[in-house]
Amino acid sequence: MTAASSTGADARTEVPLKRRLKRAERARQIRALALILPLLLFLLFTFAGPIAGMLWRSVDDREVRRVLPQTVAALANWDGKDLPDEKAYAALASDILAARASGTIAIAAKRLNYALNGFRTILTSTARNLKAEPEPGTAREALGKINPAWRERITWTTIKDASGPMTGFYLLSALDLTRNVDGAIVAAPPDQAIYRNVFARTFIISLSVTALCLILGFPVAYLLATLPAGRSNLLMIFVLLPFWTSLLVRTCAWIVLLQSKGVVNDSLLWLGIIDEPLRLIYNRFGVCVAMTHVLLPFMILPLYSSMKAISPAYMRAAASLGAPPATAFLRIYLPQTLPGIGAGSLLVFILALGYYITPALVGGAADQMISYFIALYTTETANWGLASASGAVLLLATVLLALVYGKLVQGQQVTGGMKN
Amino acid sequence: MEAGMVTPAPALVRFSGIQKTYDGEFLVVKNLDLDIRRGEFITLLGPSGSGKTTTLMMLAGFEVPTHGEIYLADRPIKNVPPHKRDIGMVFQNYALFPHLTIAENIAFPLSVRNTNKAETQERVKAALRMIKMETLAQRRPGQLSGGQQQRVALARALVFNPQLVLMDEPLGALDKRLREQMQLEIKQLHETMGITVVYVTHDQSEALTMSDRIAVFNDGIVQQIDRPDALYEHPVNSFVAHFIGENNVLAGTVETIEKEYCRVALAGGGVVTARAINVSGAGASTSLSVRPERIAIVSDRTSSEGPNRLPAKVQNTIYLGDHALAVLDVAGNREFMVKLQPGARDNLRPGESVVVTFRPEDCLALDPV
Numbered sequence: 047m048t049a050a051s052s053t054g055a056d057a058r059t060e061v062p063l064k065r066r067l068k069r070a071e072r073a074r075q076i077r078a079l080a081l082i083l084p085l086l087l088f089l090l091f092t093f094a095g096p097i098a099g100m101l102w103r104s105v106d107d108r109e110v111r112r113v114l115p116q117t118v119a120a121l122a123n124w125d126g127k128d129l130p131d132e133k134a135y136a137a138l139a140s141d142i143l144a145a146r147a148s149g150t151i152a153i154a155a156k157r158l159n160y161a162l163n164g165f166r167t168i169l170t171s172t173a174r175n176l177k178a179e180p181e182p183g184t185a186r187e188a189l190g191k192i193n194p195a196w197r198e199r200i201t202w203t204t205i206k207d208a209s210g211p212m213t214g215f216y217l218l219s220a221l222d223l224t225r226n227v228d229g230a231i232v233a234a235p236p237d238q239a240i241y242r243n244v245f246a247r248t249f250i251i252s253l254s255v256t257a258l259c260l261i262l263g264f265p266v267a268y269l270l271a272t273l274p275a276g277r278s279n280l281l282m283i284f285v286l287l288p289f290w291t292s293l294l295v296r297t298c299a300w301i302v303l304l305q306s307k308g309v310v311n312d313s314l315l316w317l318g319i320i321d322e323p324l325r326l327i328y329n330r331f332g333v334c335v336a337m338t339h340v341l342l343p344f345m346i347l348p349l350y351s352s353m354k355a356i357s358p359a360y361m362r363a364a365a366s367l368g369a370p371p372a373t374a375f376l377r378i379y380l381p382q383t384l385p386g387i388g389a390g391s392l393l394v395f396i397l398a399l400g401y402y403i404t405p406a407l408v409g410g411a412a413d414q415m416i417s418y419f420i421a422l423y424t425t426e427t428a429n430w431g432l433a434s435a436s437g438a439v440l441l442l443a444t445v446l447l448a449l450v451y452g453k454l455v456q457g458q459q460v461t462g463g464m465k466n
Numbered sequence: 467m468e469a470g471m472v473t474p475a476p477a478l479v480r481f482s483g484i485q486k487t488y489d490g491e492f493l494v495v496k497n498l499d500l501d502i503r504r505g506e507f508i509t510l511l512g513p514s515g516s517g518k519t520t521t522l523m524m525l526a527g528f529e530v531p532t533h534g535e536i537y538l539a540d541r542p543i544k545n546v547p548p549h550k551r552d553i554g555m556v557f558q559n560y561a562l563f564p565h566l567t568i569a570e571n572i573a574f575p576l577s578v579r580n581t582n583k584a585e586t587q588e589r590v591k592a593a594l595r596m597i598k599m600e601t602l603a604q605r606r607p608g609q610l611s612g613g614q615q616q617r618v619a620l621a622r623a624l625v626f627n628p629q630l631v632l633m634d635e636p637l638g639a640l641d642k643r644l645r646e647q648m649q650l651e652i653k654q655l656h657e658t659m660g661i662t663v664v665y666v667t668h669d670q671s672e673a674l675t676m677s678d679r680i681a682v683f684n685d686g687i688v689q690q691i692d693r694p695d696a697l698y699e700h701p702v703n704s705f706v707a708h709f710i711g712e713n714n715v716l717a718g719t720v721e722t723i724e725k726e727y728c729r730v731a732l733a734g735g736g737v738v739t740a741r742a743i744n745v746s747g748a749g750a751s752t753s754l755s756v757r758p759e760r761i762a763i764v765s766d767r768t769s770s771e772g773p774n775r776l777p778a779k780v781q782n783t784i785y786l787g788d789h790a791l792a793v794l795d796v797a798g799n800r801e802f803m804v805k806l807q808p809g810a811r812d813n814l815r816p817g818e819s820v821v822v823t824f825r826p827e828d829c830l831a832l833d834p835v
Contacts (some may be wrong), residue, residue, distance in 0.1 A: 078596045362528055363561035365548040367575035368626065374549075377574075 097441070104220075104434035107213035110205065113154035114141040118209040126203050126229060134202070135185035139176060160429065161215060162204045163222075168195045184416075216435035241436065247413040249439075251333060251399035251405070252391050258338040259345035259394045260387065267349035267386075285346050293340060295403045300336040301327060304408070308348045332408040340404060341397055342391075344453045345390040352386025352401045385455060416440055477537075478630060478662050481523065486520050492494040494520045495625035496686040498534070502630075502664060508658050509665045509673040511709070512683030519634060521683070522666045526632055527551050537630065549578075554623030554631040558638055560615045562607035568601040568618050569594070574628040593621040596655070613644045620652065624659065633665045637672065649675050666834070668823055670710050676699070682706050703744050704832040707755040714761070714802050715753040715835060720745050728831050729832040730754060734798025738774045744833045751834045759805040759829035763792065765822050778802065780818045821825055 090181035158165040222239040252270035304326035311323040364374035402417040423433035479502035486495040510518035523529040527548030586704040597617035701707035748758040778794040796802040
């Protein structure tokens, strides 16, 4: 009787029940959203916004368009096969005169000079020597007389390439690529091709630091996870100690330790192990040592948490089943720490990729990583396009890595099973 | 107490004068001497902290005895690392390797012994057949139920034919029905495979169901080692009497001892005849132990004289399905249990005065608690 009436009620209220559930859930969802809203807004303004801005800047190209509007319009339909027609010359002359009057010629000159070395001179000399708008029909001759570069096709293709509003120029530059006079993508001339090298260096340093952190951090994390609580807590304080000191201080401490008259060299000299000071700093060695020291906790903590979750019963079980300690470690313990190794390595690697202060302070000229060049372009040469493009390439590499890692971890979870 | 049995099989394991302390002050195991025979199912039974798990861990090799020696097949093994002892072990939480499949888990002890592929496959298959889980070979431990995981743990501990299998409260995490089913399965495995099993539990009914012999541990000392029925019928002291099965305790003083029997004056009044099992002599205080099913309730008015008749007051009755218990107040023990025959419960009213009676041979005079 009661059962029959209750199932009847169920059937009648099935749809309203779903709606009621949704309503009940909605209140909770709104509350949850309200809780994360401040952080969301903060991130939007301080993180997502700037990154979007940076990505935009890496393809934004409106300087030439702004300064030389008529030239850009005149070149719009130019096929680039031959020199442009008289109209384009006239437009350029008119643009240059206008730009000189408004003082904006340097903006276009700077942008065009990135693409073609010496363009700054071409433009400023033309601006200086062009007294008045040439007679109709003589613009080509007049400009060619002021600077023969105007008779070159590449001068014009450079302007056309830079006429925006968007460009792949900066991104190509960041990968040591450029467009030749015919618009094909080719390798940049050797004197400008430094970025692949810098990216490779950045990845090599980051990889070395990650490997060092893993080698040094794994035993510490193991101790942390297996020691009795009291001693483990003490050790944990030592691991976390670096976080209480500023990054700058820690890096400078390494300078004190490693310089040629530093503590390490003096001790080695005094002990008679070496005859003259070793070069320990302002080279790759110093960079790796200092960065490893700074990043070590980021490796230890994820390792520790993954090891803490491994029951000691597994190792006992392995031993009781006949596995010697080394086999038990390799086949039972290590595979279960893989998520921790992955998380720690990814964290350290990504942090290392963007490292700036430490290599800048303890590295030599050949040890500067991509962030150094980004900072250089942003603050020194104000080449924001190239800075943004380098950042975008770095971001892309990092995102790809994170995606790969995500796939690996997902695979681990599917195959790894759960805790008992 | 083993009179009439066939000659005991030779000892496979011998604990000789074993002591164990963790902190250098308190002995967890005090002077343990214990023989485990080849092919027997022996249970180490005791409350937590009694030293039974420590004993097992010393046998497995995860703990080192502070003093004494353990012999496995006449070979001292105190300094043999666990992986060289050839002892299979089933852990409390199964300890199945979560990153390996069921088949890989079972193959693990074979692969660390470099067994060739074909034989490994064959034996894993046989082991899976034994636990009736052939279809789940490619699952991960996390995808199995507790009972299934337990079966896999068993198969893994048996697949390499160890000379000894240890089980550390393997059924503790299972619910009652499953536990009882697994008890029978383990017992069956033991009988068909002829292996030697050392089983640790704190559950006395589990120990009674499965064991050939039970070693009752308390305070780091083996109180008694015997067959389950002997432990139940002939406990040597109050601890064993109390730990194995239900038990009523009556405190008293020994008046006289006559051969196997003694007369005991109860603290709560009355005199009974009991078997003198563990009493030092006349005048000594003692605890009497009587099982609930060995007691009869007779009407107050029936005045047939006999030994061991004590006045009692009914407190209440407890219905337990297959039987019922009467809780009585007897000689100062307000929780004196009597097992009732079906239907007898209806005649008892709380507050009613009755008389309980039991045979002298069912009443054991033991050490005072």
